[in-house]
Amino acid sequence: MVDVTDRAKNHKTVGYYPGCALEGTGHAYNRSTKAIASELGLKLKEVDNWNCCGAMEVKNIDPKIQTYLSSRVLSNAHNTDHMDVVMAPCNGCYHNLKKAEYDLSHDAESRAVVDRLSSKAGHPTYKAGQVETIHALDWLKGTIGEEGIAARTKGKLAGLKVANYYGCMYTRPRHIFPEKDQGPGTESTSKPHFMDDLLAAAGADNVDFALKTACCGGAHTLSDSDTSTKLVANILRAAEASGAEVIATECPTCHTGLEMHQIRAEKRFGIKTTVKIMYFTQLLGLALGVGPRKLGIQENISDPMDLIIEKRLT
Amino acid sequence: MSRSFEDIEARIAALGQGGSEAVPAARELLALGEEVLETWIAARGDVPTDELKEGFRILALHRQGAKGDPSFNACRETARELVYHYNLITLEPDDPATASRVAMMSMIAGHLCLFVGGKMEVAGLGEFCCSSRPVRAGGG
Numbered sequence: 001m002v003d004v005t006d007r008a009k010n011h012k013t014v015g016y017y018p019g020c021a022l023e024g025t026g027h028a029y030n031r032s033t034k035a036i037a038s039e040l041g042l043k044l045k046e047v048d049n050w051n052c053c054g055a056m057e058v059k060n061i062d063p064k065i066q067t068y069l070s071s072r073v074l075s076n077a078h079n080t081d082h083m084d085v086v087m088a089p090c091n092g093c094y095h096n097l098k099k100a101e102y103d104l105s106h107d108a109e110s111r112a113v114v115d116r117l118s119s120k121a122g123h124p125t126y127k128a129g130q131v132e133t134i135h136a137l138d139w140l141k142g143t144i145g146e147e148g149i150a151a152r153t154k155g156k157l158a159g160l161k162v163a164n165y166y167g168c169m170y171t172r173p174r175h176i177f178p179e180k181d182q183g184p185g186t187e188s189t190s191k192p193h194f195m196d197d198l199l200a201a202a203g204a205d206n207v208d209f210a211l212k213t214a215c216c217g218g219a220h221t222l223s224d225s226d227t228s229t230k231l232v233a234n235i236l237r238a239a240e241a242s243g244a245e246v247i248a249t250e251c252p253t254c255h256t257g258l259e260m261h262q263i264r265a266e267k268r269f270g271i272k273t274t275v276k277i278m279y280f281t282q283l284l285g286l287a288l289g290v291g292p293r294k295l296g297i298q299e300n301i302s303d304p305m306d307l308i309i310e311k312r313l314t
Numbered sequence: 315m316s317r318s319f320e321d322i323e324a325r326i327a328a329l330g331q332g333g334s335e336a337v338p339a340a341r342e343l344l345a346l347g348e349e350v351l352e353t354w355i356a357a358r359g360d361v362p363t364d365e366l367k368e369g370f371r372i373l374a375l376h377r378q379g380a381k382g383d384p385s386f387n388a389c390r391e392t393a394r395e396l397v398y399h400y401n402l403i404t405l406e407p408d409d410p411a412t413a414s415r416v417a418m419m420s421m422i423a424g425h426l427c428l429f430v431g432g433k434m435e436v437a438g439l440g441e442f443c444c445s446s447r448p449v450r451a452g453g454g
Contacts, residue, residue: 168388190391210395210422215388215429227432234428238421241414 011143014134015083016044017073019093020052026090026252028296032281033089033136035294039285040144040152044087047073048080053088053096064113070100071114074133075126089136089281091169091251095176097133102176104128135170136281137194137250138187146201153287155203160311162283163209163244163275164195165235167216167254195250195280202287207242211235217261218253229268232261236273245307248280255279259301276304286313319353319431322346326427330420336412340403343416343423344372347396350427351375354386357434370397379430389429395422 022030037044050073052058054066074097077083088094103110105128118125134142140149171177171189180187187194192213196206214235217228235258239247249255258277265271278300285295292314297304308314317325326346329339348371352362355378367373376393380386399419403412 172387172390173384190394210399210418211392211425213391214425215392217428217432224432224435227428227435230428231425231432234421234425238418238425241418241421 011085011087011134011139012041013043013045013083014139015077015081015086015131016046017050017053017077017086017088017093017097018046019050019088019090020055021090021092021252021256025256028299029089029252029255029279029281031294031296031299032279032285032290035290036140036281036285036288039288039290040140040148042139042143045081045083047077047083047086049076053093055092055096059096064110065117066096067100067103067110068114068117070096071104071126072118072121072123073097074100074131075118075124078126078130079124083131085132085134087134087136087139089250090253091135091167092253094133094135095169095172098176100126101128101131101133135250137170137198140198140284141194146197149198149201149284149287153202153284156287156289156313157199157283157311158203158205160204160283160313161207161243161245162199162204163207163239163242163247164199164212164280165209165216165239165247165249165254165258166192166195166213167218167249167251168213169251171213195248199248199280199283202284204248204283207239207244209239209242209244211238216254216257218257225264226268228257229261229264232258233265233269233271233273236262236265236275237271240273240275244275246276246278246283246304248278248283250280262302275302276300276307277302278304317349319350319427319434322349323424323427323431326420326423330417330424332413332417334416336403336416337407339416340400340419343419344370344396344400347393347423347426348372348375350423350430351379351393354379354430354434358437368397372397386433389426392422392426392429396426 018030034044051069053073054069058069059066077086088097104114115125171192174189177189180189200206215231216235217231247258255277262273282295282297292308329343351372352375355362363374363378365374367377372393376390396419399415399422403415
């Protein structure tokens with residue numbers, strides 16, 4: 001198993017795997033992640049010639065191909081970039097790289113498939129343990145931490161009521177995240193708190209949010225839009241009922257789903273909600289004094305600018 | 315298990331509107347959550363368990379429903395939040411927050427109902443395709 005404590009030292013420079021979503025619908029997440037890295041003096045070295053992690057589509061057709069695709073990203077990070085830590089902000093990418101790591105550690109058939117396809121593609125086979133995959137939350141928590149965030153932001157988010165929404169892929173299934181649930185200081189798979197910790201350090205007033213790990217319906221978006229809309233509407237209503245002004249997100253799929261279905265919920269079911277949806281990196285960026293444009297705020301469909309001005313976050 | 319998901323969803327929403335006494339409402343919401351999971355389990359051809367996990371049948375039902383389908387764990391914490399709110403309401407019924415807790419419990423139960431309903435539709439189980447099920451099961 002990877003020694004997380006030792007590698008935390010290396011988090012000031014990490015291999016950066018944005019994945020497809022951050023180059024498309026999650027562009028603002030990409031921008032804001034890079035903006036806060038720059039502000040905090042952290043270096044993101046984009047993984048050379050990266051490819052799709054296999055996402056949902058490939059995984060549903062052939063899970064071994066998904067394992068190979070994710071392993072190729074890790075192979076490039078290790079063999080081409082000489083990195084031993086890869087940071088993936090997207091929950092789907094993070095989940096798939098962790099799953100590939102688990103499969104290659106525990107399943108001989110997965111290793112055989114990855115060996116064969118890597119050889120055919122002409123690149124070195126990735127071996128389990130060569131690279132540690134972390135999420136953007138791990139990266140900031142391990143490298144800057146709450147004290148560092150508090151010292152740099154001086155409570156800038158004070159008075160902002162935030163519901164932290166993690167979605168379902170950041171912690172599930174438990175067995176692919178061996179570093180979680182290891183006691184104080186580690187992330188919890190049942191009650192995740194890293195985002196809560198970081199935003200609270202920046203002064204945010206986190207609300208008690210019962211649906212913080214509930215499904216956003218992302219997988220149903222195309223096949224059954226009404227169910228997705230109802231699931232999202234429920235999350236939005238629950239956040240508002242908890243007193244939240246903003247839902248902080250850390251997954252581009254969840255974020256896009258919340259924003260799109262917020263509009264659809266009103267049109268289709270007459271359920272109107274006004275809670276804003278922002279990436280946690282955008283909130284931290286504002287707390288660090290980065291301008292809204294650099295954080296891609298103008299790309300948010302829920303348009304939080306009035307709230308940002310009201311709360312004097314810019 | 316005779317009610318449709320639509321009926322269950324409507325009852326959950328009605329309980330969240332207020333007007334019912336809090337403790338009976340919490341009991342009914344928990345029972346509705348169990349009914350949703352029973353429907354999922356029965357549609358997959360199993361007999362819903364009567365066992366308890368950590369003192370609650372809904373948690374045992376969730377564990378049973380997730381067997382062989384890890385993605386079902388996406389509603390594990392939703393079931394646990396339902397239990398948490400049930401405990402808050404029944405242990406402290408006079409708390410000033412009880413009415414809002416009942417409303418929140420209704421949203422949580424509604425989420426469980428929507429999630430499981432969506433899973434059943436994707437899996438081609440239950441009420442969504444009752445005419446085709448015998449064909450797919452090889453019985454017709």
